[in-house]
Amino acid sequence: MSKTASEQTFEIVFEPEGKVVQASKGATILEIARSAGIPIEGPCGGDGTCGKCRVFAVGGLSEYSDAEKKHLSVEDRAQGIRLACQARVRSDVTVEVPRTTQLIAQRILESGAGREVALDPDTKAYPLALSKPTLEDQRTDFERIKQALPLDGELRGRLSLLRTLPRILRGNDFEITAVCSDDELIHVHDGRAVSPVYGIAFDIGTTTVVGYLIDLTTGEQIGVSASMNPQVVYGDDVIARLSFVIEDEGGLQKLHRAIIAALNEITETLAGQAHITPEDIYEMAIVGNTCMHHLFLNIDPSQLAPSPFVPVLSEAIWVHAEELNLSAYPQAHVHILPNISGYVGADIVGGILASGIFDTEDNVVLVDIGTNGEIVFSAKGKMVACATAAGPAFEGARISCGMRGAPGAIDQVVFGDDVEYTTIGNARPRGLCGSGLLDVVAEMVRVGVVDSSGRLVDPDDSDLSAPDRIRTRIRAGENGNDFLLVPAAEGEDGNALYITAKDVRELQLAKSAIRSGIDILMAEMGVSASELSCVLLAGAFGNYLRKESASAIGLLPPISVEKIHSIGNAAGEGAKLALISQTERKRAAVLAREIQYIELSTRMDFMEKFTDNMFF
Ligand code: FES
Numbered sequence: 001m002s003k004t005a006s007e008q009t010f011e012i013v014f015e016p017e018g019k020v021v022q023a024s025k026g027a028t029i030l031e032i033a034r035s036a037g038i039p040i041e042g043p044c045g046g047d048g049t050c051g052k053c054r055v056f057a058v059g060g061l062s063e064y065s066d067a068e069k070k071h072l073s074v075e076d077r078a079q080g081i082r083l084a085c086q087a088r089v090r091s092d093v094t095v096e097v098p099r100t101t102q103l104i105a106q107r108i109l110e111s112g113a114g115r116e117v118a119l120d121p122d123t124k125a126y127p128l129a130l131s132k133p134t135l136e137d138q139r140t141d142f143e144r145i146k147q148a149l150p151l152d153g154e155l156r157g158r159l160s161l162l163r164t165l166p167r168i169l170r171g172n173d174f175e176i177t178a179v180c181s182d183d184e185l186i187h188v189h190d191g192r193a194v195s196p197v198y199g200i201a202f203d204i205g206t207t208t209v210v211g212y213l214i215d216l217t218t219g220e221q222i223g224v225s226a227s228m229n230p231q232v233v234y235g236d237d238v239i240a241r242l243s244f245v246i247e248d249e250g251g252l253q254k255l256h257r258a259i260i261a262a263l264n265e266i267t268e269t270l271a272g273q274a275h276i277t278p279e280d281i282y283e284m285a286i287v288g289n290t291c292m293h294h295l296f297l298n299i300d301p302s303q304l305a306p307s308p309f310v311p312v313l314s315e316a317i318w319v320h321a322e323e324l325n326l327s328a329y330p331q332a333h334v335h336i337l338p339n340i341s342g343y344v345g346a347d348i349v350g351g352i353l354a355s356g357i358f359d360t361e362d363n364v365v366l367v368d369i370g371t372n373g374e375i376v377f378s379a380k381g382k383m384v385a386c387a388t389a390a391g392p393a394f395e396g397a398r399i400s401c402g403m404r405g406a407p408g409a410i411d412q413v414v415f416g417d418d419v420e421y422t423t424i425g426n427a428r429p430r431g432l433c434g435s436g437l438l439d440v441v442a443e444m445v446r447v448g449v450v451d452s453s454g455r456l457v458d459p460d461d462s463d464l465s466a467p468d469r470i471r472t473r474i475r476a477g478e479n480g481n482d483f484l485l486v487p488a489a490e491g492e493d494g495n496a497l498y499i500t501a502k503d504v505r506e507l508q509l510a511k512s513a514i515r516s517g518i519d520i521l522m523a524e525m526g527v528s529a530s531e532l533s534c535v536l537l538a539g540a541f542g543n544y545l546r547k548e549s550a551s552a553i554g555l556l557p558p559i560s561v562e563k564i565h566s567i568g569n570a571a572g573e574g575a576k577l578a579l580i581s582q583t584e585r586k587r588a589a590v591l592a593r594e595i596q597y598i599e600l601s602t603r604m605d606f607m608e609k610f611t612d613n614m615f616f
Pocket of ligand 1: 041042043044045046047048049050051052053083084085086
């Protein structure tokens, strides 16, 4: 029987690897690359808006789409450049993925500032020498273990575990080690040799995943391992992931399986480094934003996309590791911290735990800046929180030369007589990440290249105080002026990097969203900027940005830079606290319930503040 048109398959060759893939007619190059495990940048998730998935392609392909005509110049098209998410195969195709489009791992922030807490984990191992049954002592095996344990209350044991008891007890002359997690006997093993009990705390970020291996008998961190979140090939931000779940049949399963695989890989790495096996992991604690939380649990997060953005679940829960196919002891308890709302997730709860702002007499703002800015204000025992859609500018997306914080990204910029910059890994400049964007715009504002409204001025503008070498970098662009940040001779692959008028506008939108969210919470608490004790910046962007630049462009309220503190990966630190302390986990559950969430879209004053805060 002959194949129908849609069933036809073609040969797609991906260079430079030379990998050959069979693909159905009508599939996009991006879809084919994803299923073949070829990592291509696709920040917008494939909806044709970011223009970052550029590839060279020759062969049978669909006509150029409107999105391609918008993002690709006539010269680009003449060279055979296509957007991978737009070009659909019609027959055999050869695709060359340029280095600038290959998805590369970004630098990952692993450490953060945490609190000292008393060690009080759920899971403990008890070496036991049990008395043997006699005609006078006919207690059951399970009863015998239960009464030997220093526990109050009931003890549960799953059928699969109960089945092992006769063999293990009698095979070891009734000398065993019982591993209990909360009120459950989860493992009984041979002998009474004291063995460490391990746990892993995971911070599941939208872009990166970090795992911390902890010895639960000492609280000591044994190892840390991190990776990119493999879901990034389906889009850089939460909105792109939600779109993928909504639009792709099986999208939820793909994203769920991807994150479980990433956690399992980290577990294997950590176990290997510590010379243990994943079966020695008896407990886990997980934090992540609400979307990551749902995807991890294989819960459909689609309803987070439209208003009113309600999650399926916010309460803290736990599951056995085997329920999620996690690489660990099958009955290991996996604790998932609670969310506060659809866009203020368990990662922020972790940050609150780690920073200790729930217990302060001061006026403290905690901000985690990403595609969404999550903000918490704490003052005298009361906490309010909000989330604000900052857009992806601080992640380097939707910026003409933007990129994630990976090797080659310009991460710091200072203007002297000319432009000075540094790149991650000291590589040739390939693009601009969020901290670099913040710096360059702050400097452009300082020397007058950008005026207070955000306009890139003309080089002969009378208010421009910039040195000549900076002034001559201003050029007429397609939509207003552009600023030449990196000449072609300096850039990777001979590419010049420009800051366009639109890039400045994207930064204005992002900084205004964050600042307006902070302003709303301050107004809610009746606190002025002069009364702020400090601003804590959590997360990667908050860690790498220059506080002076953040202050200069008005991203943060007007306070001295000495009052701005980066606290690193606070979410990960919070996950660690939740792993080693039942008290902290209970605290997290209470905090998530008690924090007052403010939905900014219901606030009439938000748009007013947003408009005001667009100015520099
Ligand atoms: S335009 Fe193709 S992934 Fe964004």
